[in-house]
Amino acid sequence: MTTRRDGGASRRPTDPPPRRFRRWAAAAGLLLAAAGIQVVSPEPAQAATGITINGSSGGRTLDGVGAISGGGGNSRLLIDYPEPQRSDILDYLFKPGYGAAMQIMKTEIGGDTNSTSGAEPSHEHTRGAINCNRGYEWWLMGEAKARNPNIKLVGLAWGAPGWIGNNTFFTNDAIDYLVAWLGCATSHGLTIDYLGGWNEKGRDLTWYKNLRSALNSRGYAAVKIVASDDFGWGPADDAQRDPAFGNAIAVYGSHYVCGYRSAQSSCPSSTNAINSGKSLWASENGSDDYNAGANALARGINRGYIDGKMTGYLNWPVIAAITPNVPWSTTGLAVAQQPWSGNYSIGKNAWVMGQTTQFSAPGWKYLDSSSGYIGGNRNNGSFVSLKSPNNSNYSTVIETMDAGSAQDLQFNVTGGLSTGTVHVWSTNVRSNNQADFFVKRSDITPSNGSFSLTVQPGYVYSITTTTGQGKGTATSPAQRSLALPYTDTFDSYQTGREAKYLSDHQGSFEVVACGASRTGQCVRQMSEQAPIYWTDGHAEPFTLLGDLGWRDYTVSSDVMLEKSGYAQLIGRAGNYNHQGPQNLNGYYLRVADNGSWSIRSNNTSGNQRTLASGTTAALGTGRWHNVALTMSGSSLTATIDGTIVGRATDSAFSAGQIGYATGQGVTAQFDNLKIYSGSVPPDPTPTPSPSVSPSVPVSPSPSGPGGCTATYKVVSEWSGGFQSEITVTNASSGASTGWQAAFTLADGQQVSQSWNADVKQSGSTVTATNVSYNGTLAPGASATFGFLGSRTGNSTSAPTVSCTLS
Structure with missing residues (x-):
């Protein structure tokens, strides 16, 4: 008897019901019929679907499963996150054995123009003025490489500065521009593995041939070209007519091969593409919510290979690190909208991706005869098998997004693959409970290379002979508003x-x-x-x-x-x-x-x-x-x-x-x-500290009971005002208590409530200490500070005793 790990009885699903049960059911049926109740015979138990995992099977080499940072600005706020949340998010995206464990990442070559969710800065705003430190993509690629040195990096332009080709992309200017970007990558210690042309804007065959020549002659012969990051497989047809173009290209990349924002149930390529000998990629797919898109993602990763022999899959985008008002604010593998609070959320998309990426790596080979649809029916789900370069370890990824009931799978391992312990991990895509994502299940011990597994509907399963997988444990802080000021x-x-x-x-x-x-x-x-x-x-x-x-x-x-x-x-x-x-x-x-x-x-x-x-x-x-x-x-x-x-x-x-x-x-x-x-600033700690010239001696003012002509000069702008002291000497002896600080703007508006001062009079001297203005003054601001007081025996306001702030 084979071993099952479904938590139920160990009887094979193909075994008939016990004889005593059949006799009881028949008798019960007769009694029910006699009572006028219709009897429906139970369906016989379905036979287990047999799957052979054959290490001798032919198949293509996996290039990687990952996502796109760009198109555009969707990763912008990630760099502004505080620690440890920033590192936690990066770990969930890139760290092997932790989360999505991305194997490949495409980044936008910034072009100073909006490319969906924002604009990314160019390394060359104007011709020849190259700055390799602009933007955040260099930082992000570096963080990805630090966590997974084997991750593959791809560069692609969406827009570009207008000086290129006098506002024409497919020119030699654009080739020079892309080569300069590769040079910037080198300056950051990054190796770019693949380079594209112009995202979703068609292709110029001569331009791609010239790009290949330029890369070869300028030290980038190892960089592979992807064409044309558009819809469909037309470049494979072009290569039939222009072999030189075909020789320049290493990867045919098509977008939304399963249909734009579709269920990703069917993901074909083309005969010319399959027969080209090139790698085929779903080079942009997804564009779905970080949770709601998980079903489509689970189908697409598997079915892109089964239907169209695609060995690369890139979800758009990697993360929604943008504020909620920006288009596509919840698409990707995770959402990170509040760097000021550190709040983030890892989506089901990340765990579905991890069900492939944590159990394989670029360089592994697909096993064609061990990949397909369960029982030959798309509605039952799909499975793909891959083997490691050591020709012993293997992994099989199974998705049952559309299944209506549990299914029993009977596996037989052959062709030199390991017949040792099988580890099982699963994600319940229909659940919204984090505890149901990327769960380590009981191990299976095959018997003579055979074992069985019951798979539930709406799940992704990974069965593997490898170890090292894991689910990250970092948690997010709560959301909060960005405080003012x-x-x-x-x-x-x-x-x-x-x-x-x-x-x-x-x-x-x-x-x-x-x-x-x-x-x-x-x-x-x-x-x-x-x-x-x-x-x-x-x-x-x-x-x-x-x-x-x-x-x-x-x-x-x-x-x-x-x-x-x-x-x-x-x-x-x-x-x-x-x-x-x-x-x-x-x-x-x-x-x-x-x-x-x-x-x-x-x-x-x-x-x-x-x-x-x-x-x-x-x-x-x-x-x-x-x-x-x-x-x-x-x-x-x-x-x-x-x-x-x-x-x-x-x-x-x-x-x-x-x-x-x-x-x-x-x-x-x-x-x-x-x-x-409000209309006036609050009183935070001044930054930088205010600088006010020392007070100067004052003298009586002819227009009031006392006055001053002191000039205070603001030499730098600040928030929060300043602290100072003003002394008015020779004030009229008729002046008495009741003095109050006042401030008058250049346009005549009095805003005494913005000022504070301790005002005292001793004889003919009025002194204001701890003078503070709760506001913002620019250099050269014109305003008047003074005292409002009252004369003895007279309740009317006295003339202002003022000092001018210049």
């Missing part, structure tokens, strides 16, 4: 990097040394011309940051235009449509070099409304200005250099993120970002 001077980042939480969605916003004689680091919009777009919608450059729950707040920033045009602050940014021209729900405060300004509303359909507009003093170029947008209920207020220039009323959007934006091709710098609740 939020500030960033951008001085803590290296040149070329992206500021924390700032996520580009068109163009490229990068940390650089500040211009216009300002010290420190600033954020600069780097795209100097329209890019080679990948999406149909051609939005202008914009980048977003923050929590979608932010409601009433002010966003303030210093802005410096480098050329004529406009820059914008964005507030209450919500959902956006990556295909639209101006595609974001939110409010914009636009300021131009000629002094024109406007408050605008925009939505995902590109319907832009001007809510208020006007003209102020020209901002010019190469000069810094402070710009702020305040949103309180339906009230919107625009401020430039401390002066309110306009107001509007609108209730289209009540909450959302902040952002920076520019006109197309406009380079501009941004600094000292501040987001705070």
Whole structure:
């Protein structure tokens, strides 16, 4: 008798029921019939489905199962996660014997343009200006390699800077651009195994041949070319007509071979592709929710090989490390939307992938005669078997996504494969309980190479003679909001990097040394011309940051235009449509070099409304200005250099993120970002510390009972105000108690509640100590600080005794 590990009786399913049971059933049937009850004879027990795992079977070599970082921006927030959560997520994605254990990863070659869920920065914004430290993909590939040195790396472009080929991709410029990217990889100690052309944008056969020649001549002969990362298997047909093109290509990669966002029940390739001798890949598949897509993923990984002899499978994307308003915010193997809280979630997709990747590796061989559909019926599920290079160990992955009942499988191992202990792991894809994912089951001891297993519907099983598999144990902290106030001077980042939480969605916003004689680091919009777009919608450059729950707040920033045009602050940014021209729900405060300004509303359909507009003093170029947008209920207020220039009323959007934006091709710098609740900032610890020149002697003012002419100069901008002391001497003897600190802005608005001071009078001397202003003042701000008091015996306010803050 064979051994079963289904938790039930050990009787073979093919054994007939005991004779006494048959006699009892017959008698019971007669009695029921006599009582007028219809009798339905029970179906006979089904015979076990026999599966032979034959190590002598022919089959293709596995290239890898993994996912894509890119197309685009979907991994953006992962680098900003705190430890240990960042390492925990990386372990779940890449570490062997822990989670998804990815075997292959495709990364986007950034092109400064939106490629679905964001824009990724280019290594060469302008011709010849190469910076190999931009973006986060180098970091991510390095982390993947650190965990799995055998992971295969792929590079592919979606969009590209507009200087390439005068806005034409399939040119020698693009070849030089890709070779430069390979050089950047080398500088990071990374070896790129595969390189593609232009994602889903067709192919130029001559270009691919020229790419192959260039790689060979420039030291990258080992890099294999994938073509053409589009839909269908046309490149295999092209190679029939153009053998030189076929010789240049190592892999035919097709997208959504099972149908776009389908159940992945049928995944064929083509006769020409199969007979080409090339590796065949489902080079982009999935695009499904990190949990709900698990059924399709389980089918597709197996059926891509069974139906179309595909030896590579790449899910799109690897992770949704983006905020919830971004398109495709829950697709991938995991979701990581809150770096400020460290919260993340590992999806069922990761465990389904792990059921293959933890039990095989690139270089293993599929066993064709040991792979197929259970009982020859697709609805029963599928199985694929692979053997290791030592020709002894093997693994069989079984999926029963569509099965209606349990099935008994009878295995027979032959062809030189190990007949030792079989280890069983399973994931119940129909469950939402983490305890049912990637479960180690009881081992099976074969008898003369034979054993049986009962498989339940809706599961993925891996049976293997290998060890080392495991399920990670790290857990996520709870979600929480990103608290206000939020500030960033951008001085803590290296040149070329992206500021924390700032996520580009068109163009490229990068940390650089500040211009216009300002010290420190600033954020600069780097795209100097329209890019080679990948999406149909051609939005202008914009980048977003923050929590979608932010409601009433002010966003303030210093802005410096480098050329004529406009820059914008964005507030209450919500959902956006990556295909639209101006595609974001939110409010914009636009300021131009000629002094024109406007408050605008925009939505995902590109319907832009001007809510208020006007003209102020020209901002010019190469000069810094402070710009702020305040949103309180339906009230919107625009401020430039401390002066309110306009107001509007609108209730289209009540909450959302902040952002920076520019006109197309406009380079501009941004600094000292501040987001705070209400119309005045709170009082956090000043950063950097304020610097105020010492007070100067004061003298009586002819217009009041006492006065001062002390000048205080702000030499750096800060949040939280400053602490100082002012003494007014020779005050009128008629002045008495009741003095109160007051502060007047340049536009005449008095905001005494923003000031605090301990005011005392002794004789003719009034002294204000512990003077503090709970606000933000820019260098050169014009304002007046003073005292409001009352005369003895007179309840009316005395004239202001003031000092000017310049």
